[in-house]
Amino acid sequence: MEISENIKKYKSELPENVKLVAISKTKPNEDLMEAYEAGQRIFGENKIQEMTDKWEKLPKDIEWHMVGHVQRNKVKYMAPFVGLIHAVDSLKLLKEINKRAKNEDRTIKCLLQIKIAEEDSKFGISREEAGEILNSEVYKKMENAEVVGLMGMATFTEDESQVKSEFLKLKAIFDDFKEQYPSIQELSMGMSGDYKIAVDCGSTMVRIGSSIFGERNYN
Numbered sequence: 360m361e362i363s364e365n366i367k368k369y370k371s372e373l374p375e376n377v378k379l380v381a382i383s384k385t386k387p388n389e390d391l392m393e394a395y396e397a398g399q400r401i402f403g404e405n406k407i408q409e410m411t412d413k414w415e416k417l418p419k420d421i422e423w424h425m426v427g428h429v430q431r432n433k434v435k436y437m438a439p440f441v442g443l444i445h446a447v448d449s450l451k452l453l454k455e456i457n458k459r460a461k462n463e464d465r466t467i468k469c470l471l472q473i474k475i476a477e478e479d480s481k482f483g484i485s486r487e488e489a490g491e492i493l494n495s496e497v498y499k500k501m502e503n504a505e506v507v508g509l510m511g512m513a514t515f516t517e518d519e520s521q522v523k524s525e526f527l528k529l530k531a532i533f534d535d536f537k538e539q540y541p542s543i544q545e546l547s548m549g550m551s552g553d554y555k556i557a558v559d560c561g562s563t564m565v566r567i568g569s570s571i572f573g574e575r576n577y578n
C-alpha cells in the first residue's frame with residue numbers, strides 16, 4: 360500500500376483521542392512529504408542530526424518528536440524546534456533540556472521513559488525513579504522543560520499476553536501519576552507490531568514506522 364493510503368487508514372482506524380506519530384527515521388524527505396500531503400503533521404525520528412536536517416527542509420508546520428535515546432550534548436541542536444521528547448530517562452537530561460529551551464525562549468515538552476520490557480536492551484527508568492524526578496525541587500523549579508506524560512516499549516515478542524501485561528503495567532503507573540501531577544496527560548505506547556494492544560490498554564499516542572513507510576534499510 361502507498362504511504363498516503365496507510366496514513367488515511369490509521370487516521371480512520373485510531374480512536375480520536377489517540378495521536379499518530381509517523382516514525383520516519385531513515386526515510387527520504389519525499390516519503391515524509393507523501394504522508395504530509397495525506398494530512399500527517401506529527402513525525403518522529405530517533406537521531407537528532409537526521410531530524411534537524413529534515414526540519415530544515417520540510418514544511419514548518421510539522422511537529423517533530425524525538426523518540427530515540429538522547430545524548431545530552433546534542434540537545435542544543437533540536438532545542439529550537441522539537442515538539443516532544445519521548446525518551447527522557449534522567450534528571451540530568453531534563454536539566455539540559457530546560458537550559459537549552461530557556462536559551463531559545465520556549466518550553467519543551469517531555470515524556471519520561473519507563474522500563475516495562477524484560478529485555479535488558481530497552482532503555483528507561485523505574486516508576487520510583489520517575490517519581491523522584493517529578494518530586495525533586497530541581498524539576499519543580501524548571502520553567503522551560505515540562506513532563507507531560509510517560510512512554511514505554513514492550514518486549515519484542517509474539518506473546519501477546521506478555522505485551523498486554525507490560526502495557527497494562529505502564530497504564531497503571533500513568534493513571535497513578537496523572538492523579539498526582541496535573542501536567543501528566545500523554546501515554547506514548549504502541550508501534551507497528553503492537554499498537555492495537557497498546558490502544559486497548561489506554562495509549563494516547565502510537566509511534567508507527569514500518570507499517571506506514573515500509574521496512575527500513577539501514578545499509
Ligand SMILES: *Cc1c(COP(=O)(O)O)cnc(C)c1O
Nearest residue numbers: 382405426550551566567568569
Ligand atoms: C523505530 C521506532 C518506532 C517505530 O517502529 P515500527 O516497528 O517501525 O513501527 C517506535 N518507537 C521507537 C522508539 C522507535 O525507535
